[in-house]
Amino acid sequence: MNDRTILLVEDNPDDVELTLRALKKNNILNSVTVARDGVEALDYLFATGAYSGRDVKKLPTVVLLDLKLPKIDGMEVLKSIRSDDRTKLLPVVILTSSKEEKDLINGYKLGANSYIQKPVDFEQFTEAVRQLGLYWLLLNEPPPIEKGSL
DSSP, X not given: OTTOOEEEEOOOHHHHHHHHHHHHHTTOOOOEEEEOSHHHHHHHHXXXXXXXXXXXXXXXXXXXXXXXXXXXXXXXXXXXXXXXXXTTXXXXXXXXXXXXXXXXXXXHHTTOSEEEEOOSSHHHHHXXXXXXXXXXXXXXXXXXXXXXXX
């Protein structure tokens, strides 16, 4: 299932490296595109800006979305994803260090498929990433957009 890609939207270089290491440690070898702010994430998804040549029909299997992002925050990214017909079914997992109840509630109200608080401990984080990969990349049946029906 290596054709299933991940869009990791994360501005913290340490968290990017930690996530990539955790994926590798769990033998999750799927392609990962990293967007370091909300604008870059939306440019990637909608094939604009630096990604204007990208095939917009080739969406990631899952978006791992941090909330505290520069330029456009994660909640605004999620709103944009859900408001566009091309991406409204795209699985979005909020992966954040936020413990704020309002972030949890707002994330689900805006259509997040899952909300995961990043564990501080590397082993716990690695296990969380393993379970994320197992579920979203192997077990979950992707929406029709993945199969090119839209």
